[in-house]
Amino acid sequence: MTPTQPHEELARIRGLMDRSTRFLSLSGLSGVIAGVLGLGGAAVARWYMDQHAVLRSAPLTYDASLLAEAYWSHVMVLAGIACTVLVLAVAGALWFTLRRSRRLGQSLWDASARRMAINLALPLAAGGVFCLALIWHGLPGLVAPATLLFYGLALLNASKYTLDEIRWLGLSEVVLGLIASFWIGAGLLFWALGFGVLHIFYGALMYLRHERSGTASHEE
């Protein structure tokens, strides 16, 4: 074919290159639901910490010795809240993304999805183990900054294989994590900002840009 419409031909080629490398069915609503759950989890954690005076006087700071033998039980409760939020958020994200990929007529678990998932998972796994080490050494105050930093870096890494907004979300999480590491003790606040507010903001942005209009550049 002699490209009589070179514009269209270039757009088609670009679309193919994008679709074959990037996972574009990621739904912005995934971020919104994750953010709402994150804020909910932070509220429950706040309530739990208010119930225990010892946590208020030493709000999970460096000085774990203040918490003494209660340390592990508090850690377990807070970790339990975090894990519940994580599981629900991942389930919600999968559900919205599955719905969107069906609508686009693309398979959810194709090569680009696998590539994005593995690039997200590797830094996250390293961060997870590192956070366990922090808790083990009695440094829970550094967990919030560390989770934000590793999560941000994981997103940054995975952003090459999905929507561009993920790159900005990742960068924002990294910046927040860096600020949080100089503000030990306000970990829960930064968690709520990072996993709640940022998710809702970028999720809504992605939804408005790529899904609501139906004229998304990546869709055909």
Add this chain to the structure above:
Amino acid sequence: MIEKLNKLFESRVRLGIMAVLAVNEWVDHAQLKELLGVTDGNLASHLAALEEAKYVQVRKRFVGKRPNTSYKSTAAGNKAFRAHLDAIEGLLPKP
């Protein structure tokens, strides 16, 4: 400018194959079929033409018990694809 367009890429399917292979390492037959939305036979004949031009290399192996054929663009293939893109861009009206 027109004469710089690669004859082999006159087919939308062949150009599509090269586009996918330009940004991926090995891509198997099923993935190409899904991305391009063509039939097995159609895809196979276009791939054969590209292979003959030494623009793609083929790898056949077994994944479990099922045969799996993957394709990768060669250096020559990538070069030809980029040159073709430049030629298409040359057809665009100058701003």
